[in-house]
Amino acid sequence: MRNVVFVSRQRLVGATNGSSSYLLQLAAAARRAGCVPHLVQPSPTLLGRYPVLRLGPEMHVFATHRIRGVVRMGDWIFSLDPRIYADAARAVVSMIARRLGLRSAWTRDRQRPYSIALPWTRRDRSFVRRHARGAEAVVADYMFQAEAFGEVEVPRSRTAIVMHDLFHSRRPAEASDSVAIVGRLEEVNMLSRAGAVIAIQQCEADFVRRNIIGTQVVLAPMAAEPVAAAQPGRSDRVLFVGSRTAPNSDGLRWFLDQVWPAVAQRRPDVVLEVAGSVCHDFADKPSRRVRFLGVVKDLDALYRRAGVVISPLRFGSGLKVKLIEAMAKGKAVVAGEVTLQGVELLCGDAVARADDAAEYAGRLLAMLADAGARQSLGEAALRVARSHFSAGAAHREFEEWLTSTSSAPAAQVIRR
Numbered sequence: 001m002r003n004v005v006f007v008s009r010q011r012l013v014g015a016t017n018g019s020s021s022y023l024l025q026l027a028a029a030a031r032r033a034g035c036v037p038h039l040v041q042p043s044p045t046l047l048g049r050y051p052v053l054r055l056g057p058e059m060h061v062f063a064t065h066r067i068r069g070v071v072r073m074g075d076w077i078f079s080l081d082p083r084i085y086a087d088a089a090r091a092v093v094s095m096i097a098r099r100l101g102l103r104s105a106w107t108r109d110r111q112r113p114y115s116i117a118l119p120w121t122r123r124d125r126s127f128v129r130r131h132a133r134g135a136e137a138v139v140a141d142y143m144f145q146a147e148a149f150g151e152v153e154v155p156r157s158r159t160a161i162v163m164h165d166l167f168h169s170r171r172p173a174e175a176s177d178s179v180a181i182v183g184r185l186e187e188v189n190m191l192s193r194a195g196a197v198i199a200i201q202q203c204e205a206d207f208v209r210r211n212i213i214g215t216q217v218v219l220a221p222m223a224a225e226p227v228a229a230a231q232p233g234r235s236d237r238v239l240f241v242g243s244r245t246a247p248n249s250d251g252l253r254w255f256l257d258q259v260w261p262a263v264a265q266r267r268p269d270v271v272l273e274v275a276g277s278v279c280h281d282f283a284d285k286p287s288r289r290v291r292f293l294g295v296v297k298d299l300d301a302l303y304r305r306a307g308v309v310i311s312p313l314r315f316g317s318g319l320k321v322k323l324i325e326a327m328a329k330g331k332a333v334v335a336g337e338v339t340l341q342g343v344e345l346l347c348g349d350a351v352a353r354a355d356d357a358a359e360y361a362g363r364l365l366a367m368l369a370d371a372g373a374r375q376s377l378g379e380a381a382l383r384v385a386r387s388h389f390s391a392g393a394a395h396r397e398f399e400e401w402l403t404s405t406s407s408a409p410a411a412q413v414i415r416r
Contacts, residue, residue, distance in 0.1 A: 002035045004402065005132045006062075007148040008141035009116050011046045012039070013077075014056025016295075017243040017277075018222070018321035019164055022200065023141055025223050026162065027061045029395035033402045036063045040131045042124040042148075044069025044081060045115040049091050051084045053077040066131040068123065099283070120147040128152065137402060139198075143167075143190040160196040160218065160401065165316075166204050188212060196401055201342030218401050221343075222321050223394040224328030226385045230378030231304055231330045232371050236269045238364065239306035241299060241325070244277040247316030247338075252278060255312040256290065258357035259364070264289055266365055275302055303329040307374060308367045311335040312360065323347070324389050327381035332374040334363045346388055350380035 006027060015021040027037040039062040047053065047070070055075040059065060071078045079085070128151040132138065137158040140146050149159045168184040182190075188211050191197050196216040199205035205219045240255070242248035252274065263270060272290045274282070279292040296302060303309070309326040311333060320339045327333065327350060334352045352367060354360040367374055387393065 002136045004030045004035045004137045005038045005135040006139045007145045009043045009046050014058045033399040039065045041067040042127040049087045051079040068127045117144045146193040157195040159194045161194040162198045203342040218397045220398040221394045222324050223391040224324045226328045232374040233307040237306045238272045239309045240274045241322050242276045242278040247313050248278045249281040251313040259360045262361040309333045311339040313338045328385040330378040330382040332377040350384045
């Protein structure tokens with residue numbers, strides 16, 4: 001069986017956000033292809049301010065899991081760096097102070113550097129050499145981990161980068177969640193180091209095909225498990241699900257400021273439920289009509305009762321994971337151009353599109369008032385999810401790449 005080593009510097013404890021869920025799905029696809037997935041995490045910076053982590057059962061998809069700078073006891077991870085414990089204590093005190101209404105420089109939430117894009121150290125490289133020995137394929141989680149390729153003896157054709165996002169398309173003003181900002185040529189050069197690039201959606205796959213010759217493009221969308229039937233839900237419930245990222249926080253704030261007042265005026269009975277770590281950015285918006293639920297372990301009940309799921313994103317690249325999740329739940333979704341980027345042709349008739357505030361409010365109100373329309377749109381969404389986003393359909397190309405033996409030539413960058 002072929003050993004496939006995934007090299008990642010994201011905080012990966014389970015299917016807690018889109019990027020983590022996606023990587024775990026690729027590891028599961030490797031198992032379906034008859035390979036043995038291993039996870040190597042060479043930098044302790046991934047812990048951020050969390051000195052103790054508990055791994056979820058999903059992490060057992062990896063045959064082995066190595067993290068530098070920690071002690072592991074069963075599914076518990078403990079940092080060996082006392083500075084992380086101090087940072088964690090400082091963050092707790094600051095959070096309590098903010099909840100008590102204190103506002104000063106010391107109470108501000110200070111996010112840690114984006115560990116995924118930090119420069120590689122000599123210790124990082126040594127850790128990969130030691131723990132990736134015997135790999136027959138290496139998959140870098142984000143292009144910044146392509147540094148690992150030089151530490152493992154595998155041919156270029158057996159290396160791949162999980163693209164996740166098109167970083168150069170982000171503007172500096174959009175990077176409030178500390179993601180990396182890189183230039184277009186810099187991104188192309190990093191991606192060209194791999195024998196294959198795994199793209200999560202069609203637009204980004206097309207970008208690689210246009211700009212890098214000699215690198216195989218593997219289209220592998222996020223997969224979802226479709227439910228048995230569409231779920232029209234209740235006419236008094238709207239749902240937003242998202243992690244704490246700049247696109248989610250910005251989109252939800254825009255919706256609350258520009259769209260929700262018109263909806264609430266016309267439908268006094270409607271409640272917006274917000275689930276996910278995005279709630280941390282909205283302590284300043286208490287409302288009896290908006291329920292910030294925080295991280296919810298099992299979202300099934302929320303999806304069942306929601307009449308409409310919204311995705312009001314205004315920027316961001318990559319496949320919008322929660323769009324696919326909602327479609328697989330057979331839900332009526334109202335979304336804009338950014339959310340549909342890369343899947344417009346697949347999802348155009350299965351999602352209610354709205355791009356400005358007035359149109360968004362109108363679409364949402366119309367869906368809430370018509371259970372039949374929600375049923376029909378949910379059925380269309382479910383058909384798309386079954387055809388294109390089931391695990392077998394979504395990851396077929398990746399599984400074929402894992403089991404292929406072809407060699408790829410050296411990449412040539414097209415400089416435009």
